[in-house]
Amino acid sequence: MSYHDSVLLKESIDALNIKPEGVYVDVTFGGGGHSREILSRLGEEGKLFAFDQDPDAHENTIDDKRFVLIGENFRYITRFLRFYGVKKVDGVLADLGVSSHQFDAAERGFSTRFDADLDMRMDQKSELSAKRIINKYDEKDLADVLFLYGELRNARVLAKTIVEARLNGEIKTSFQLKEVLQRFLPKAKEHKILAQIFQAIRIEVNQELEVLKEFLNQIPDLLNEDGRLSVISYHSLEDRLVKRFIRTGMFSGEPEKDMFGNTDEPLKKIGKLIIPTKEEIKENNRARSAKLRIATLK
Known part of the structure; x- marks a missing residue:
């Protein structure tokens, strides 16, 4: 099994309009598929930095x-x-x-398919894990996470159920969490609802939307003309932020x-979604939910 199958590989690299002598950044290195494609188009004078x-x-x-891998979060690009x-x-x-x-490594706790520790940390040095969120967040904060990042309409009752259940002992694994919430998981929708719950917790663990905002805010000053x-x-949570920033230079x-x-947006979109x-x-x-957006300086 490959580490990661790069999605929209050709389209996303074509979008960069690579110059052989240029300097490029792949902020999500992963299995290196996109990085290898960029390097294949660079000349000897080109340079590629990657973050993971x-x-x-x-x-x-x-x-x-020509390649440098930086072991840090791309919010610090x-x-x-x-x-x-x-x-x-x-x-x-x-x-x-x-x-x-990350989805296929059971011990990382990202997937609903495996009974594993509630972890979900992309950065293993981070103190905030899924287990901490599930067992330590108060009911309101937990409900906010589930509503804002999982877009779950019944976030309050889910949070209440979790808080009541953990009074009987720590909720340590993904299957324990699933068992606690079983009555909210009708068979026809179980996978979809669990995916929303896990997405919400994962986004909170890794501060994914805050990281994305910090990253995008740096792009106008970082790009050459x-x-x-x-x-x-x-x-949709990610895509809305990207789409809005490209259109307005703002998130709200x-x-x-x-x-x-006249307005003064820093970026302009290239082509269609x-x-x-x-x-x-x-x-x-x-790849089914992937969306690629391309922009350059205005």
């Missing part, structure tokens, strides 16, 4: 003098690029979400207009 905070991904590092003397780049790729490996941003997202509200009615073909989805089911 997950130690498992570092086993896939690429032995190439500007800081670490400057450490390497890089202030501007020609393109940035982000393949958001969880890698196939004709540089490109290529972002693949997998659920509308940009202010000057006296002539790109989604996987039926053939790709057939070969890799995890």
Whole structure:
């Protein structure tokens, strides 16, 4: 089984419009599929920096003098690029979400398929785990997580049920959590509801939306004049943030207009939304919800 099957591989790299001598960043290295495709299009003078905070991904590092793998969260993209003397780049790729490996490694606790410790940490050094959220968050905070990040309408009753259940002992594993919530999991919808619950907890554990916002806010100052941003997202919460930032340079509200009615958005979109073909989805089911958006400086 491969570590991770890269989604929209050709489309997302084509979007970067790679210059052989350019400097590029893959902020979600994972199995290295996108990075290897970028390197195949770079000349000898080109450079590729990649980010991944997950130690498992570092086993896939690429032995190439043009390549540098940085073992940190991509929210710190500007800081670490400057450490390497890089202030501007020609393109940035982000393949958001969880890698196939993280879903398939039972002990990581990302998947609803396995009975594993409630972990879900992409950064194994982090103190905040799924187990801590389930057992330590108060009822209101837990309900907020389930509602905001899982878009679950019954978030309050789910949170109440979890809080009551943990009075009888710590909820340690994914199957224990599933058992606690069993009455809210009708057979026809069990997988969908569990996926929403796990998504909500995972986003909170890894601060995924905050990380995405911090990352996007740095892009306008990081890109060269004709540089490109290529972002693949997998659920509506991510995609809305990416779409909105490309359109307005903001995550909420509308940009202010000057006296002539003009606004000053930093980015502009390139082309239309790109989604996987039926053939790709057939070969890799995890591609089914992927959306690719491309932007450059305005």
